[in-house]
Amino acid sequence: MSAGRGFQEVAERVWVARYEWFDVNVTAIGSDRGLVVVDTHGSAAAAGGVIDDLRRLGAGDVAAVVNTHAxxxxxxxxxxxxxxxxxxxxxxxxxxAAETITAGERIKAAVADDPDDPHREDMLATEVVPADHTFSSAVVLDLGDRLVELVHPGRGHTAGDLVVRLPDVDVVLGGDLVEESAPPWLGQDSWPLDWPLSLDMVLGLTTSSSVVVPGHGSPVDRDFVEEQRNTLGIVAETIRDLAVRGVPVDQALAAGEWPWEPRLLEHAVRRGYEHLPRSQKRLPLV
Incomplete structure:
Protein backbone atom coordinates (compact mmCIF):
# COMPACT_ATOMS: atom_id res chain seq x y z
CA MET A 1 0.00 0.00 0.00
CA SER A 2 1.75 3.14 -1.19
CA ALA A 3 1.30 6.60 0.26
CA GLY A 4 -1.16 9.13 -1.12
CA ARG A 5 -3.85 6.87 -2.64
CA GLY A 6 -6.70 7.62 -0.25
CA PHE A 7 -8.50 4.96 1.75
CA GLN A 8 -7.88 1.35 0.72
CA GLU A 9 -9.88 -1.56 2.14
CA VAL A 10 -7.67 -4.04 4.02
CA ALA A 11 -10.55 -6.10 5.47
CA GLU A 12 -14.33 -5.92 5.35
CA ARG A 13 -15.25 -2.27 6.13
CA VAL A 14 -11.76 -1.48 7.39
CA TRP A 15 -10.03 1.15 5.30
CA VAL A 16 -6.51 2.54 5.70
CA ALA A 17 -5.14 5.75 4.21
CA ARG A 18 -1.38 6.27 4.17
CA TYR A 19 -0.24 9.90 4.04
CA GLU A 20 3.14 11.07 2.80
CA TRP A 21 3.81 13.47 5.69
CA PHE A 22 5.41 11.21 8.31
CA ASP A 23 4.14 8.23 6.27
CA VAL A 24 1.36 8.05 8.86
CA ASN A 25 -1.70 5.81 8.65
CA VAL A 26 -5.28 6.77 9.40
CA THR A 27 -7.80 3.93 9.65
CA ALA A 28 -11.58 4.07 9.24
CA ILE A 29 -13.74 1.30 10.71
CA GLY A 30 -17.24 0.98 9.31
CA SER A 31 -20.34 0.06 11.28
CA ASP A 32 -24.08 0.65 11.30
CA ARG A 33 -23.49 3.39 13.88
CA GLY A 34 -21.01 5.28 11.74
CA LEU A 35 -17.26 5.34 11.22
CA VAL A 36 -14.64 5.09 13.93
CA VAL A 37 -11.46 6.86 12.81
CA VAL A 38 -8.20 5.75 14.38
CA ASP A 39 -5.65 8.59 14.53
CA THR A 40 -6.24 11.99 12.97
CA HIS A 41 -2.93 13.16 11.40
CA GLY A 42 -0.54 15.97 12.31
CA SER A 43 -2.42 19.26 12.00
CA ALA A 44 -5.91 20.62 11.57
CA ALA A 45 -5.12 21.34 7.92
CA ALA A 46 -3.85 17.80 7.31
CA ALA A 47 -6.94 16.41 9.02
CA GLY A 48 -9.04 18.41 6.59
CA GLY A 49 -7.52 16.35 3.80
CA VAL A 50 -8.33 13.16 5.69
CA ILE A 51 -11.94 14.28 6.10
CA ASP A 52 -12.15 15.01 2.36
CA ASP A 53 -10.88 11.49 1.66
CA LEU A 54 -13.46 10.01 4.05
CA ARG A 55 -16.25 11.88 2.31
CA ARG A 56 -15.05 10.55 -1.04
CA LEU A 57 -15.04 7.06 0.47
CA GLY A 58 -18.77 7.47 1.10
CA ALA A 59 -18.98 4.98 3.98
CA GLY A 60 -20.87 7.26 6.36
CA ASP A 61 -20.20 9.97 8.90
CA VAL A 62 -17.60 9.73 11.64
CA ALA A 63 -19.15 8.74 14.98
CA ALA A 64 -15.98 8.49 17.09
CA VAL A 65 -12.21 8.95 17.05
CA VAL A 66 -9.48 6.84 18.67
CA ASN A 67 -5.94 8.06 19.35
CA THR A 68 -3.36 5.27 19.58
CA HIS A 69 -1.05 7.53 21.64
CA ALA A 70 -0.34 11.18 22.42
CA ALA A 97 -5.07 11.68 27.07
CA ALA A 98 -3.27 13.26 30.02
CA GLU A 99 -0.10 13.77 27.97
CA THR A 100 -1.63 15.05 24.71
CA ILE A 101 -1.53 18.75 25.50
CA THR A 102 1.98 18.60 26.99
CA ALA A 103 3.26 16.61 24.01
CA GLY A 104 1.56 19.07 21.67
CA GLU A 105 3.11 22.07 23.35
CA ARG A 106 6.52 20.40 23.17
CA ILE A 107 6.31 19.79 19.43
CA LYS A 108 4.90 23.26 18.79
CA ALA A 109 7.87 24.78 20.62
CA ALA A 110 10.24 22.71 18.51
CA VAL A 111 8.62 23.60 15.20
CA ALA A 112 8.42 27.29 16.15
CA ASP A 113 12.23 27.29 16.14
CA ASP A 114 12.36 25.75 12.65
CA PRO A 115 11.25 28.30 10.03
CA ASP A 116 12.12 25.86 7.24
CA ASP A 117 9.51 23.29 8.27
CA PRO A 118 6.84 23.40 5.52
CA HIS A 119 4.13 22.39 8.02
CA ARG A 120 5.17 24.92 10.65
CA GLU A 121 2.29 27.37 10.29
CA ASP A 122 -0.35 24.65 10.10
CA MET A 123 0.96 22.99 13.25
CA LEU A 124 1.22 26.23 15.19
CA ALA A 125 -2.36 27.14 14.20
CA THR A 126 -3.74 23.79 15.38
CA GLU A 127 -5.74 23.64 18.60
CA VAL A 128 -4.66 20.59 20.60
CA VAL A 129 -7.73 18.61 21.66
CA PRO A 130 -7.13 15.63 23.97
CA ALA A 131 -9.32 12.55 24.25
CA ASP A 132 -12.29 12.75 26.61
CA HIS A 133 -13.13 9.03 26.82
CA THR A 134 -10.35 7.08 28.54
CA PHE A 135 -9.61 3.65 30.00
CA SER A 136 -6.78 1.98 31.92
CA SER A 137 -6.47 -1.61 30.64
CA ALA A 138 -9.08 -2.47 28.02
CA VAL A 139 -12.48 -1.35 26.80
CA VAL A 140 -14.93 -2.53 24.13
CA LEU A 141 -16.78 -0.12 21.85
CA ASP A 142 -20.16 -1.54 20.82
CA LEU A 143 -20.88 -0.35 17.28
CA GLY A 144 -24.05 -2.37 16.90
CA ASP A 145 -23.01 -4.80 14.19
CA ARG A 146 -19.39 -5.09 15.33
CA LEU A 147 -17.24 -4.74 18.42
CA VAL A 148 -14.03 -2.74 18.59
CA GLU A 149 -11.57 -3.67 21.34
CA LEU A 150 -9.13 -1.07 22.69
CA VAL A 151 -6.27 -2.65 24.61
CA HIS A 152 -3.35 -1.09 26.49
CA PRO A 153 -0.69 -3.82 26.15
CA GLY A 154 1.87 -1.95 28.23
CA ARG A 155 4.44 0.78 27.74
CA GLY A 156 6.59 0.94 24.65
CA HIS A 157 6.61 3.73 22.10
CA THR A 158 5.03 5.83 24.88
CA ALA A 159 3.53 5.14 28.30
CA GLY A 160 0.00 5.38 26.88
CA ASP A 161 -0.04 3.18 23.79
CA LEU A 162 -3.14 1.31 22.75
CA VAL A 163 -3.89 -1.20 20.03
CA VAL A 164 -7.25 -1.70 18.34
CA ARG A 165 -8.50 -5.24 17.71
CA LEU A 166 -11.33 -6.08 15.33
CA PRO A 167 -12.11 -9.71 16.15
CA ASP A 168 -14.70 -10.18 13.40
CA VAL A 169 -12.11 -9.62 10.66
CA ASP A 170 -8.88 -10.55 12.50
CA VAL A 171 -7.34 -7.09 12.19
CA VAL A 172 -5.12 -5.36 14.76
CA LEU A 173 -4.18 -1.68 14.51
CA GLY A 174 -0.81 -1.46 16.22
CA GLY A 175 -0.23 2.27 16.40
CA ASP A 176 3.46 3.09 16.72
CA LEU A 177 4.16 -0.04 18.72
CA VAL A 178 4.60 -1.47 15.20
CA GLU A 179 6.28 0.43 12.37
CA GLU A 180 6.91 -0.86 8.86
CA SER A 181 8.45 2.00 6.89
CA ALA A 182 11.30 2.71 9.34
CA PRO A 183 12.70 1.22 12.54
CA PRO A 184 10.45 1.81 15.56
CA TRP A 185 11.02 5.27 16.99
CA LEU A 186 12.51 5.07 20.48
CA GLY A 187 12.13 8.69 21.44
CA GLN A 188 12.53 10.72 24.60
CA ASP A 189 9.26 9.37 26.03
CA SER A 190 9.77 5.72 25.02
CA TRP A 191 10.10 2.67 27.29
CA PRO A 192 12.67 0.46 25.54
CA LEU A 193 12.85 -2.18 28.28
CA ASP A 194 9.07 -2.62 28.35
CA TRP A 195 8.40 -2.49 24.61
CA PRO A 196 9.24 -6.15 23.81
CA LEU A 197 6.93 -7.35 26.58
CA SER A 198 4.14 -5.11 25.30
CA LEU A 199 4.55 -6.61 21.85
CA ASP A 200 4.22 -10.06 23.43
CA MET A 201 0.75 -8.94 24.49
CA VAL A 202 0.03 -7.67 20.97
CA LEU A 203 1.15 -10.99 19.50
CA GLY A 204 -1.29 -12.68 21.84
CA LEU A 205 -4.09 -10.75 20.13
CA THR A 206 -3.11 -11.99 16.67
CA THR A 207 -3.32 -15.19 14.66
CA SER A 208 -1.29 -16.48 11.73
CA SER A 209 -3.88 -14.85 9.45
CA SER A 210 -4.07 -11.44 11.13
CA VAL A 211 -3.64 -8.19 9.25
CA VAL A 212 -1.67 -5.77 11.43
CA VAL A 213 -1.81 -2.10 10.50
CA PRO A 214 1.27 -0.22 11.77
CA GLY A 215 1.33 3.42 12.73
CA HIS A 216 3.55 4.11 9.72
CA GLY A 217 3.92 2.07 6.54
CA SER A 218 2.15 -0.83 4.87
CA PRO A 219 0.05 -3.46 6.68
CA VAL A 220 2.06 -6.44 7.92
CA ASP A 221 1.47 -9.93 9.29
CA ARG A 222 2.12 -11.61 12.63
CA ASP A 223 5.58 -12.77 11.57
CA PHE A 224 6.65 -9.18 10.96
CA VAL A 225 5.48 -8.15 14.44
CA GLU A 226 7.30 -11.09 16.01
CA GLU A 227 10.52 -10.18 14.20
CA GLN A 228 10.25 -6.56 15.30
CA ARG A 229 9.57 -7.68 18.86
CA ASN A 230 12.72 -9.81 18.83
CA THR A 231 14.83 -6.95 17.48
CA LEU A 232 13.52 -4.62 20.16
CA GLY A 233 14.36 -7.38 22.62
CA ILE A 234 17.98 -7.26 21.44
CA VAL A 235 18.02 -3.51 22.14
CA ALA A 236 16.61 -4.03 25.63
CA GLU A 237 19.01 -6.85 26.50
CA THR A 238 22.01 -4.92 25.14
CA ILE A 239 21.12 -1.98 27.39
CA ARG A 240 20.82 -4.31 30.39
CA ASP A 241 24.12 -6.01 29.59
CA LEU A 242 26.02 -2.74 29.27
CA ALA A 243 24.59 -1.40 32.52
CA VAL A 244 25.34 -4.62 34.43
CA ARG A 245 28.94 -4.49 33.16
CA GLY A 246 29.27 -0.96 34.48
CA VAL A 247 29.58 0.80 31.12
CA PRO A 248 28.70 4.49 31.71
CA VAL A 249 25.58 5.67 29.92
CA ASP A 250 27.53 8.23 27.87
CA GLN A 251 29.73 5.42 26.51
CA ALA A 252 27.03 2.80 26.02
CA LEU A 253 25.99 3.78 22.50
CA ALA A 254 29.55 3.36 21.21
CA ALA A 255 30.16 0.20 23.25
CA GLY A 256 27.10 -1.76 22.16
CA GLU A 257 26.36 -3.83 19.07
CA TRP A 258 22.99 -2.57 17.88
CA PRO A 259 20.49 -3.88 15.30
CA TRP A 260 19.84 -0.37 13.96
CA GLU A 261 22.00 2.68 13.38
CA PRO A 262 23.25 3.92 16.77
CA ARG A 263 22.01 7.45 16.08
CA LEU A 264 18.44 6.07 16.21
CA LEU A 265 19.00 4.71 19.72
CA GLU A 266 20.36 7.69 21.64
CA HIS A 267 17.13 8.20 23.57
CA ALA A 268 16.65 4.45 23.99
CA VAL A 269 19.97 4.00 25.78
CA ARG A 270 19.44 6.95 28.09
CA ARG A 271 15.86 5.93 28.87
CA GLY A 272 16.84 2.31 29.39
CA TYR A 273 19.53 3.24 31.91
CA GLU A 274 17.02 5.47 33.72
CA HIS A 275 14.44 2.68 33.94
CA LEU A 276 16.73 -0.09 35.16
CA PRO A 277 16.37 -0.89 38.87
CA ARG A 278 19.43 -0.14 40.98
CA SER A 279 20.06 -3.87 41.45
CA GLN A 280 20.81 -4.17 37.71
CA LYS A 281 23.37 -1.36 37.59
CA ARG A 282 27.02 -1.41 38.56
CA LEU A 283 29.28 1.50 39.33
CA PRO A 284 31.08 2.64 36.17
CA LEU A 285 34.29 0.79 35.47
CA VAL A 286 37.43 2.89 35.89
Missing amino acids: HFDHTFGNGAFRAAYGDIPIHAHEVA
Missing part, protein backbone atom coordinates in the same frame (compact mmCIF):
# COMPACT_ATOMS: atom_id res chain seq x y z
CA HIS A 71 2.07 12.19 19.64
CA PHE A 72 1.04 15.07 17.40
CA ASP A 73 1.02 13.12 14.12
CA HIS A 74 -1.78 10.98 15.60
CA THR A 75 -3.76 13.61 17.57
CA PHE A 76 -3.47 17.07 16.06
CA GLY A 77 -6.46 16.43 13.78
CA ASN A 78 -8.84 15.81 16.69
CA GLY A 79 -10.23 19.34 16.67
CA ALA A 80 -10.84 19.28 12.92
CA PHE A 81 -12.89 16.09 13.28
CA ARG A 82 -14.94 17.71 16.05
CA ALA A 83 -15.49 20.76 13.83
CA ALA A 84 -16.67 18.55 10.96
CA TYR A 85 -18.77 16.00 12.85
CA GLY A 86 -19.87 17.64 16.10
CA ASP A 87 -19.06 16.67 19.66
CA ILE A 88 -18.00 13.10 18.86
CA PRO A 89 -16.20 11.06 21.53
CA ILE A 90 -12.42 10.81 21.32
CA HIS A 91 -11.02 7.64 22.92
CA ALA A 92 -7.47 7.06 24.21
CA HIS A 93 -5.59 5.42 27.04
CA GLU A 94 -5.75 7.55 30.17
CA VAL A 95 -2.02 8.32 30.09
CA ALA A 96 -2.14 9.34 26.43
Whole structure:
Protein backbone atom coordinates (compact mmCIF):
# COMPACT_ATOMS: atom_id res chain seq x y z
CA MET A 1 0.00 0.00 0.00
CA SER A 2 1.75 3.14 -1.19
CA ALA A 3 1.30 6.60 0.26
CA GLY A 4 -1.16 9.13 -1.12
CA ARG A 5 -3.85 6.87 -2.64
CA GLY A 6 -6.70 7.62 -0.25
CA PHE A 7 -8.50 4.96 1.75
CA GLN A 8 -7.88 1.35 0.72
CA GLU A 9 -9.88 -1.56 2.14
CA VAL A 10 -7.67 -4.04 4.02
CA ALA A 11 -10.55 -6.10 5.47
CA GLU A 12 -14.33 -5.92 5.35
CA ARG A 13 -15.25 -2.27 6.13
CA VAL A 14 -11.76 -1.48 7.39
CA TRP A 15 -10.03 1.15 5.30
CA VAL A 16 -6.51 2.54 5.70
CA ALA A 17 -5.14 5.75 4.21
CA ARG A 18 -1.38 6.27 4.17
CA TYR A 19 -0.24 9.90 4.04
CA GLU A 20 3.14 11.07 2.80
CA TRP A 21 3.81 13.47 5.69
CA PHE A 22 5.41 11.21 8.31
CA ASP A 23 4.14 8.23 6.27
CA VAL A 24 1.36 8.05 8.86
CA ASN A 25 -1.70 5.81 8.65
CA VAL A 26 -5.28 6.77 9.40
CA THR A 27 -7.80 3.93 9.65
CA ALA A 28 -11.58 4.07 9.24
CA ILE A 29 -13.74 1.30 10.71
CA GLY A 30 -17.24 0.98 9.31
CA SER A 31 -20.34 0.06 11.28
CA ASP A 32 -24.08 0.65 11.30
CA ARG A 33 -23.49 3.39 13.88
CA GLY A 34 -21.01 5.28 11.74
CA LEU A 35 -17.26 5.34 11.22
CA VAL A 36 -14.64 5.09 13.93
CA VAL A 37 -11.46 6.86 12.81
CA VAL A 38 -8.20 5.75 14.38
CA ASP A 39 -5.65 8.59 14.53
CA THR A 40 -6.24 11.99 12.97
CA HIS A 41 -2.93 13.16 11.40
CA GLY A 42 -0.54 15.97 12.31
CA SER A 43 -2.42 19.26 12.00
CA ALA A 44 -5.91 20.62 11.57
CA ALA A 45 -5.12 21.34 7.92
CA ALA A 46 -3.85 17.80 7.31
CA ALA A 47 -6.94 16.41 9.02
CA GLY A 48 -9.04 18.41 6.59
CA GLY A 49 -7.52 16.35 3.80
CA VAL A 50 -8.33 13.16 5.69
CA ILE A 51 -11.94 14.28 6.10
CA ASP A 52 -12.15 15.01 2.36
CA ASP A 53 -10.88 11.49 1.66
CA LEU A 54 -13.46 10.01 4.05
CA ARG A 55 -16.25 11.88 2.31
CA ARG A 56 -15.05 10.55 -1.04
CA LEU A 57 -15.04 7.06 0.47
CA GLY A 58 -18.77 7.47 1.10
CA ALA A 59 -18.98 4.98 3.98
CA GLY A 60 -20.87 7.26 6.36
CA ASP A 61 -20.20 9.97 8.90
CA VAL A 62 -17.60 9.73 11.64
CA ALA A 63 -19.15 8.74 14.98
CA ALA A 64 -15.98 8.49 17.09
CA VAL A 65 -12.21 8.95 17.05
CA VAL A 66 -9.48 6.84 18.67
CA ASN A 67 -5.94 8.06 19.35
CA THR A 68 -3.36 5.27 19.58
CA HIS A 69 -1.05 7.53 21.64
CA ALA A 70 -0.34 11.18 22.42
CA HIS A 71 2.07 12.19 19.64
CA PHE A 72 1.04 15.07 17.40
CA ASP A 73 1.02 13.12 14.12
CA HIS A 74 -1.78 10.98 15.60
CA THR A 75 -3.76 13.61 17.57
CA PHE A 76 -3.47 17.07 16.06
CA GLY A 77 -6.46 16.43 13.78
CA ASN A 78 -8.84 15.81 16.69
CA GLY A 79 -10.23 19.34 16.67
CA ALA A 80 -10.84 19.28 12.92
CA PHE A 81 -12.89 16.09 13.28
CA ARG A 82 -14.94 17.71 16.05
CA ALA A 83 -15.49 20.76 13.83
CA ALA A 84 -16.67 18.55 10.96
CA TYR A 85 -18.77 16.00 12.85
CA GLY A 86 -19.87 17.64 16.10
CA ASP A 87 -19.06 16.67 19.66
CA ILE A 88 -18.00 13.10 18.86
CA PRO A 89 -16.20 11.06 21.53
CA ILE A 90 -12.42 10.81 21.32
CA HIS A 91 -11.02 7.64 22.92
CA ALA A 92 -7.47 7.06 24.21
CA HIS A 93 -5.59 5.42 27.04
CA GLU A 94 -5.75 7.55 30.17
CA VAL A 95 -2.02 8.32 30.09
CA ALA A 96 -2.14 9.34 26.43
CA ALA A 97 -5.07 11.68 27.07
CA ALA A 98 -3.27 13.26 30.02
CA GLU A 99 -0.10 13.77 27.97
CA THR A 100 -1.63 15.05 24.71
CA ILE A 101 -1.53 18.75 25.50
CA THR A 102 1.98 18.60 26.99
CA ALA A 103 3.26 16.61 24.01
CA GLY A 104 1.56 19.07 21.67
CA GLU A 105 3.11 22.07 23.35
CA ARG A 106 6.52 20.40 23.17
CA ILE A 107 6.31 19.79 19.43
CA LYS A 108 4.90 23.26 18.79
CA ALA A 109 7.87 24.78 20.62
CA ALA A 110 10.24 22.71 18.51
CA VAL A 111 8.62 23.60 15.20
CA ALA A 112 8.42 27.29 16.15
CA ASP A 113 12.23 27.29 16.14
CA ASP A 114 12.36 25.75 12.65
CA PRO A 115 11.25 28.30 10.03
CA ASP A 116 12.12 25.86 7.24
CA ASP A 117 9.51 23.29 8.27
CA PRO A 118 6.84 23.40 5.52
CA HIS A 119 4.13 22.39 8.02
CA ARG A 120 5.17 24.92 10.65
CA GLU A 121 2.29 27.37 10.29
CA ASP A 122 -0.35 24.65 10.10
CA MET A 123 0.96 22.99 13.25
CA LEU A 124 1.22 26.23 15.19
CA ALA A 125 -2.36 27.14 14.20
CA THR A 126 -3.74 23.79 15.38
CA GLU A 127 -5.74 23.64 18.60
CA VAL A 128 -4.66 20.59 20.60
CA VAL A 129 -7.73 18.61 21.66
CA PRO A 130 -7.13 15.63 23.97
CA ALA A 131 -9.32 12.55 24.25
CA ASP A 132 -12.29 12.75 26.61
CA HIS A 133 -13.13 9.03 26.82
CA THR A 134 -10.35 7.08 28.54
CA PHE A 135 -9.61 3.65 30.00
CA SER A 136 -6.78 1.98 31.92
CA SER A 137 -6.47 -1.61 30.64
CA ALA A 138 -9.08 -2.47 28.02
CA VAL A 139 -12.48 -1.35 26.80
CA VAL A 140 -14.93 -2.53 24.13
CA LEU A 141 -16.78 -0.12 21.85
CA ASP A 142 -20.16 -1.54 20.82
CA LEU A 143 -20.88 -0.35 17.28
CA GLY A 144 -24.05 -2.37 16.90
CA ASP A 145 -23.01 -4.80 14.19
CA ARG A 146 -19.39 -5.09 15.33
CA LEU A 147 -17.24 -4.74 18.42
CA VAL A 148 -14.03 -2.74 18.59
CA GLU A 149 -11.57 -3.67 21.34
CA LEU A 150 -9.13 -1.07 22.69
CA VAL A 151 -6.27 -2.65 24.61
CA HIS A 152 -3.35 -1.09 26.49
CA PRO A 153 -0.69 -3.82 26.15
CA GLY A 154 1.87 -1.95 28.23
CA ARG A 155 4.44 0.78 27.74
CA GLY A 156 6.59 0.94 24.65
CA HIS A 157 6.61 3.73 22.10
CA THR A 158 5.03 5.83 24.88
CA ALA A 159 3.53 5.14 28.30
CA GLY A 160 0.00 5.38 26.88
CA ASP A 161 -0.04 3.18 23.79
CA LEU A 162 -3.14 1.31 22.75
CA VAL A 163 -3.89 -1.20 20.03
CA VAL A 164 -7.25 -1.70 18.34
CA ARG A 165 -8.50 -5.24 17.71
CA LEU A 166 -11.33 -6.08 15.33
CA PRO A 167 -12.11 -9.71 16.15
CA ASP A 168 -14.70 -10.18 13.40
CA VAL A 169 -12.11 -9.62 10.66
CA ASP A 170 -8.88 -10.55 12.50
CA VAL A 171 -7.34 -7.09 12.19
CA VAL A 172 -5.12 -5.36 14.76
CA LEU A 173 -4.18 -1.68 14.51
CA GLY A 174 -0.81 -1.46 16.22
CA GLY A 175 -0.23 2.27 16.40
CA ASP A 176 3.46 3.09 16.72
CA LEU A 177 4.16 -0.04 18.72
CA VAL A 178 4.60 -1.47 15.20
CA GLU A 179 6.28 0.43 12.37
CA GLU A 180 6.91 -0.86 8.86
CA SER A 181 8.45 2.00 6.89
CA ALA A 182 11.30 2.71 9.34
CA PRO A 183 12.70 1.22 12.54
CA PRO A 184 10.45 1.81 15.56
CA TRP A 185 11.02 5.27 16.99
CA LEU A 186 12.51 5.07 20.48
CA GLY A 187 12.13 8.69 21.44
CA GLN A 188 12.53 10.72 24.60
CA ASP A 189 9.26 9.37 26.03
CA SER A 190 9.77 5.72 25.02
CA TRP A 191 10.10 2.67 27.29
CA PRO A 192 12.67 0.46 25.54
CA LEU A 193 12.85 -2.18 28.28
CA ASP A 194 9.07 -2.62 28.35
CA TRP A 195 8.40 -2.49 24.61
CA PRO A 196 9.24 -6.15 23.81
CA LEU A 197 6.93 -7.35 26.58
CA SER A 198 4.14 -5.11 25.30
CA LEU A 199 4.55 -6.61 21.85
CA ASP A 200 4.22 -10.06 23.43
CA MET A 201 0.75 -8.94 24.49
CA VAL A 202 0.03 -7.67 20.97
CA LEU A 203 1.15 -10.99 19.50
CA GLY A 204 -1.29 -12.68 21.84
CA LEU A 205 -4.09 -10.75 20.13
CA THR A 206 -3.11 -11.99 16.67
CA THR A 207 -3.32 -15.19 14.66
CA SER A 208 -1.29 -16.48 11.73
CA SER A 209 -3.88 -14.85 9.45
CA SER A 210 -4.07 -11.44 11.13
CA VAL A 211 -3.64 -8.19 9.25
CA VAL A 212 -1.67 -5.77 11.43
CA VAL A 213 -1.81 -2.10 10.50
CA PRO A 214 1.27 -0.22 11.77
CA GLY A 215 1.33 3.42 12.73
CA HIS A 216 3.55 4.11 9.72
CA GLY A 217 3.92 2.07 6.54
CA SER A 218 2.15 -0.83 4.87
CA PRO A 219 0.05 -3.46 6.68
CA VAL A 220 2.06 -6.44 7.92
CA ASP A 221 1.47 -9.93 9.29
CA ARG A 222 2.12 -11.61 12.63
CA ASP A 223 5.58 -12.77 11.57
CA PHE A 224 6.65 -9.18 10.96
CA VAL A 225 5.48 -8.15 14.44
CA GLU A 226 7.30 -11.09 16.01
CA GLU A 227 10.52 -10.18 14.20
CA GLN A 228 10.25 -6.56 15.30
CA ARG A 229 9.57 -7.68 18.86
CA ASN A 230 12.72 -9.81 18.83
CA THR A 231 14.83 -6.95 17.48
CA LEU A 232 13.52 -4.62 20.16
CA GLY A 233 14.36 -7.38 22.62
CA ILE A 234 17.98 -7.26 21.44
CA VAL A 235 18.02 -3.51 22.14
CA ALA A 236 16.61 -4.03 25.63
CA GLU A 237 19.01 -6.85 26.50
CA THR A 238 22.01 -4.92 25.14
CA ILE A 239 21.12 -1.98 27.39
CA ARG A 240 20.82 -4.31 30.39
CA ASP A 241 24.12 -6.01 29.59
CA LEU A 242 26.02 -2.74 29.27
CA ALA A 243 24.59 -1.40 32.52
CA VAL A 244 25.34 -4.62 34.43
CA ARG A 245 28.94 -4.49 33.16
CA GLY A 246 29.27 -0.96 34.48
CA VAL A 247 29.58 0.80 31.12
CA PRO A 248 28.70 4.49 31.71
CA VAL A 249 25.58 5.67 29.92
CA ASP A 250 27.53 8.23 27.87
CA GLN A 251 29.73 5.42 26.51
CA ALA A 252 27.03 2.80 26.02
CA LEU A 253 25.99 3.78 22.50
CA ALA A 254 29.55 3.36 21.21
CA ALA A 255 30.16 0.20 23.25
CA GLY A 256 27.10 -1.76 22.16
CA GLU A 257 26.36 -3.83 19.07
CA TRP A 258 22.99 -2.57 17.88
CA PRO A 259 20.49 -3.88 15.30
CA TRP A 260 19.84 -0.37 13.96
CA GLU A 261 22.00 2.68 13.38
CA PRO A 262 23.25 3.92 16.77
CA ARG A 263 22.01 7.45 16.08
CA LEU A 264 18.44 6.07 16.21
CA LEU A 265 19.00 4.71 19.72
CA GLU A 266 20.36 7.69 21.64
CA HIS A 267 17.13 8.20 23.57
CA ALA A 268 16.65 4.45 23.99
CA VAL A 269 19.97 4.00 25.78
CA ARG A 270 19.44 6.95 28.09
CA ARG A 271 15.86 5.93 28.87
CA GLY A 272 16.84 2.31 29.39
CA TYR A 273 19.53 3.24 31.91
CA GLU A 274 17.02 5.47 33.72
CA HIS A 275 14.44 2.68 33.94
CA LEU A 276 16.73 -0.09 35.16
CA PRO A 277 16.37 -0.89 38.87
CA ARG A 278 19.43 -0.14 40.98
CA SER A 279 20.06 -3.87 41.45
CA GLN A 280 20.81 -4.17 37.71
CA LYS A 281 23.37 -1.36 37.59
CA ARG A 282 27.02 -1.41 38.56
CA LEU A 283 29.28 1.50 39.33
CA PRO A 284 31.08 2.64 36.17
CA LEU A 285 34.29 0.79 35.47
CA VAL A 286 37.43 2.89 35.89
